[in-house]
Amino acid sequence: MLFGTHGQFSPSGAIRLARRLEGYDPLWFEGNPNPPENPEEMAKVARQTKIPVATGERLTTKYEFARVLKTGNSIHFQPALGRVGGILEAKKIAGMAESHYAQVAPHLYCGPR
Secondary structure, three states, X not given: OEEEOOOOOOHHHHHHXXXXXXXXXXXXXXXXXXXXXXXXXXXXXXXXXXXXXXXXXXXXXXXXXXXXXXXXXXXXXXXXXXXXXXXXXXXXXXXXXXXXXXXXXXXXXXXXX
């Protein structure tokens, strides 16, 4: 199971939700508080839950992903290929993630049809 909140919670709200979801043992929790561009707040969420935190669908540059890596708390990146500049930029982000033992699951909002 995966839980996506799309940045709709404050950090304290995301922490409360994550704690309630822990018993279901989800693969990850998209715990970025609003706005998701603030990785320091997301790190607060990650430190308060056992569920791995995923982020990245709304980030647009490799520099934003690097900033998340510096917090040391997100281990699942979800770059949206259309937002990060295509496959080549996504590859760079994946390389940065790999060097920090983070996982990558590209975000695809339209899915297969």
